Amino acid sequence: MAESMKGLKRTCRCAELSEANVGSEVTVMGWVQKQRNKGGIIFVDMRDRSGILQVIFEDGEIDKEGFAKAEKLRSEFVIAVTGEVTKRSGAVNDKLKTGAIEVRAKSIRILSESETPPFPIEADSKTKEELRLKYRYLDLRRPDLQRNLMMKSKVMTLVRQFLADEGFLEIETPILQKSTPEGARDYLVPSRIHPGHFYALPQSPQLFKQLLMCSGYDRYFQIARCFRDEDLRADRQPEFTQIDMELSFVDEDDVMDVNERLLQKLFKEVLDVDIELPIQRMTWQEAMDRFGSDKPDLRFGMELKDVSDVVKGCGFGVFTGALENGGSVRGINAKGQGAMPRKKIDALVKTAKDFGAKGLAYLCINEDGSYKSSFAKFMTEEELKHLVEAMDGEAGDLLLFAADKNKIVWDVLGNLRLEIAKNLDLLKKDEYKFLWVTEFPEFEYSEEQGRYLAMHHPFTMPFEEDIPYLESNPEKVRARAYDIILNGTEIGGGSIRIHQDDVQETMLRALGFTNEKAHEQFGFLLDAFKYGVPPHAGLAYGLDRLVMLMAKEDSIRDVIAFPKVKDASCLMTNAPDVVDDKQLEELSLDVVLPKEEQE
Template sequence: MRSHYCGQLNETLVDQTVTLCGWVHRRRDHGGVIFLDMRDRDGVAQVVVDPDTAEAFANADRARSEYVLRIQGRVRLRPEGTQNPNMPTGLIEVLAKEVEVLNTAATPPFQLDEHGKVGEEVRLKYRYIDLRRPEMIDKLRLRSRISHSVRAFLEGQGFLDIETPVLTRATPEGARDYLVPSRTHAGSFFALPQSPQLFKQLLMVAGFDRYYQIAKCFRDEDLRADRQPEFTQIDLEASFVSEDDIMGVSEAMIRQLFREVLQVELPEFPRMAYAEAMARFGSDKPDLRIPLELTDVDDLMSQVDFKVFSGPASAEDGRVAALRVPGGAKLSRKEIDAYTKFVGIYGAKGLAWIKVNERAKGLEGLQSPIVKFMENVVEALLDRVGAEDGDIIFFGADQKRIVDEALGALRVKLGEDLGLYTCEWAPLWVVDFPMFEDDGSARMQALHHPFTAPSCDVETLKRDPVSALSRAYDMVLNGTELGGGSIRIHDQAMQRAVLEVLGIDEQEAREKFGFLLDALQYGAPPHGGLAFGLDRLVMLMAGARTIREVIAFPKTQSAGCLMTDAPGGVSQEQLRELNIRLRQKAKVEEPQA
């Protein structure tokens, strides 16, 4: 039906006849001449309709915003003074000979031009309209280019694109599974995969050597700006490799991707141990663009007569840390109160601070409600953090986990609010993660997943699991975890030992992972891999605020779809076929007067 996309037109096509199909972006009537801005996925082109083409003019006259038209006409240069150099097609226009209305359109629920302001709920409800906006088209086009680049790179490195099952069985991966009832196996359930983890390991046992997949994954978890119940990951696995091999090919892929798509040459990828990242930045995915660091002051605060500080400083699981903000003394009390409220989100009970107005004056040059409690250590404290005139020093004092999360988040927020970024892109690898973590439950938990290889032998692991490090690695970019991976366990004895540490007995291990334990008996090669979050990657490269901006049809933060009204109810007949009966909530009787 068309010869060209609207955005393809330029001055090389002058005097040629073209056929365009698209939507009316804007209609203007100027003294009997009708101007139509025609839009499709490639851009916008101006069409001029004169009254001397009666039928075309009549159709153009009744066209309104978002009508679907087919237009045939001759390309010509715009008259002098009407050209638009800010528009790719701004030097030319199309003089219409035929205008055909392919479909009419109701008035859209919001304007599609770049000045339109509309809430996200309305945009998601009418997503098919929202996706017509050029900026949304650009983001999904970018996503397509990224996927293409990734596939081309990995296939060039000898990786095979292999699909793994979407209907599988529930396995512990750190989040709730989405369950699918089986009609043919009454009382049994499939689970949608949280990742293709076990299947890609089995492909290595099968000898495929190098696998990749751009895979749909599902997690029934609480959502944030960078989470969705269904998401996409770039999944890869290889045999006979070390950590350096996997990290090397992954880094090369990301470098080439940024070079091809954004024309950006990424800087070096430093490596940082997990313990160092937590100590310096309070996060295992630190944003290295921000030149602020946490400083431990436990030894100093244990000497003060102020239990808010001395208590955590002396506790085994406590931490007192300082965060110096150069030039931060200009912050108002109102701003400091807002930051105090912010860290409360992470469990902090407060936010102590000292403003360094004039250090040479000693205590008189400091402004703070807490200085009087630490006169004996204040000079050593200022030296420790490198305080200078005009700085503010924030303090966190609590359980280590709370201090890390609160000050780590505050560091990021200050970096954004105060414009402290020192560069555009700051990648790194975080390595040497602990094997296990204690989250307060009866069992220890795997920090990554239970198939990650430890860096010690079986006997050492069993003797001191708390101190064991894993052979895991995370790629971080600008404070966002792009991907995580590890060398996997390929030895059955080691896999049993890890499951044992996690409190998974033989019966439970057989029930959940019997197929994997069996496979490890038959010559499993050393192997490892990594999975990148494609949605997060596109979000970063597009400069978007949330991954909902780079997914065609995303869910809300409550895991619902406003457009289709999913999830929804099903009929009693469907439930009977699945042998499911819904339990009704008991009605609460109203108290009698």
């Protein structure tokens, strides 16, 4: 039966004790990790969020009732123990923070008993994620998840301190706001008071933080909850947290400077990692040409080479056909991989096809200098020699080529580069390579919608010299946008904002908005622009994504207390779920299920 804490106060957490506390009487409280009964002496590993502490219950040192309680302890019982800190009687456990000490119990209270948990509460759990997420409250007791969430808390505290010291004001923006369906799908919230009308949950605080600049607040930040109704991946969730900021009277250099110093502080104080400033910068075009990605991983080389000029006029129709259709031929050199088995090369061909390639041309340079290739028979010795030279090919190398439209070639080789690096174990999680990617295209063309879309969002300032092309030649327009990349993952992005109402209206027209439609969706912002708007800029980090990389995890679910799974559901609470007909009636809603769900 559970006992009360009455009259008992915890003096410290389990792993806050050390040899400096030897001789002290302490009261610790936590969970039983395991119990080992050796006859007249019982060893208990006791756990709380700080770590594990060994507690000794010895017959005679503790009364018979206390010893009897210790005998019945099982995993996950919650206990309070009072005793003396002593040096460990057995061998020191170097794996534990408290490995040199133990507490010899004088009294014990069982505060709560536990059924046998559905899986062991231990670090690096091998239990299936679905089961762990169903019992997330148990999963969160695991030391590695607790370490991650404590790290995230520390990051948020440091961010607040740093930005406050830099003159930022923490200001909250609305969660219930107007739907502006430009980008990802909104989560909608029906209004009871206004039947047939809906709020949207924010995809970001973008418009409100720009309005705060209009209102003269100068430097704003918020650790903001955001929502996007989109398909999930390992580093995405339907609800997530942004470190959001906006600054007035600044340019790109100002925004980058404050953020570089913020990152430097976070990595030093949380991980004791020194980040060298300034962080490298690279234009979008250079990133795509060299790495096939606008979020390149700089922890390894294997850069793309454009060999279009080298192979034009050669006898290989795949290469020449791509060039005739306005595409390019590019390759990567997997150094020292020329002896890769055919089975593994076939797997790379499949990966290339998964990313849109019709095929993948390869050339292995044997140790004797001869070639093994999928296309050598279509080219002369001289043509092959020039191609190998252009790729810096040497004996033992594997050369891979893609030929198609630039977008496909970049996508294929950029992803192949990562796949090969993963296979060769080149992606070291304790190495941190930062990069600013700048000068993104302002627009990208959507075949599906048959129009140009904003690559970032409709409020991103174009380069001044490109403004005349907004409507006449959108493909030429570069955005004053910048992303901060870490190890091939975008951890944040921002831009200089449009602050002139005429440029903003032109931008919206270029995106296919009539003036009427623009004012219907963004009228409050456009109206604000008539009353004196300072030049302003901003940036937002994905907090969860940043902490995921700092914690060396592969999924943001491991740094979020209660995450959703891939279909955006919660296995623990069974959300989303049906609601009462009365609730639907109050909201003037009727649910019409798809035909397949009706059957």
